[in-house]
Each structure stands twice: as structure tokens, then as C-alpha cells.
Amino acid sequence: MAYRKMPKEVTVGPYTFQIKGDKASMDAAKVKFECLEAIGFTSTHEQCIYIDPDLNEDMRSEVLLHEIMHTICEATGINSSFEEKEEEQFIATVSPTLLDTLRRNEAVLSYLLGDVIE
Ligand SMILES: [Zn+2]
Secondary structure, eight states, X not given: OOOOOOOSEEEETTEEEEEEOSHHHHHHHHHHTTOTTXXXXXXXXXXXXXXXXXXXXXXXXXXXXXXXXXXXXXXXXXXXXXXXXXXXXXXXXXXXXXXXXXXXOHHHHHHHHTOOOO
């Protein structure tokens, strides 16, 4: 199965995050940030998103959206309003549903992206 090429960076507000989806980077991040069970991880200090390369394509793209949502929470400062684990619970609930909704509704996605439809 051919995988879609993961983008190398994402810009969220004034911040550009590198996206690293290779095994060496993910393994190093798991140790450095003590998140051995993580399948995705965002370091705001490094402005870097790590994605486990062993995930299947559906999971990889959802985990990327999940991590982007963490960067949005950080960039907007809304993360300081969440109680412990509330941010994670919110994102874990919304991210898969949002991605599925966008995938199933191409016309809506096209409209949101500003594509011109004749
Ligand atoms: Zn998370």
C-alpha cells in the first residue's frame, strides 16, 4: 500500500511546526519527552510534531490532525483554560469526527478551502 506523503511542516498562527514522521525521530522523542506509549507527540518548545511511522495511513492522518489541534490550543492560549486532561479528552473526541466529516463531505471541504465551484 502506498502512503500519502506527509507534509514536512504546518503553520498555526504565527508558529511553524516541523512534522517528523520517521522512526528515528519518533523513537528519540519518546525517550526525550518520556512518552514511550505515544503514537503522536507535540513539542511546543521545539515547534515539532512527531508521528509514529508504524501507524496505518488512516491513523497517521488522524494523529496529525490531533497534534495540530494541540498546537492550536497552545497558540490560542485556550490550553490554560483546560483542567488536567480536558484538552486531551476534547481533542481525542473531536479530531476523529472532524476528520471523518471532512472526508465524507467533499463539497463542504472544498467550500471551506475557498475552491471556486461553477
Ligand atoms: Zn493529545
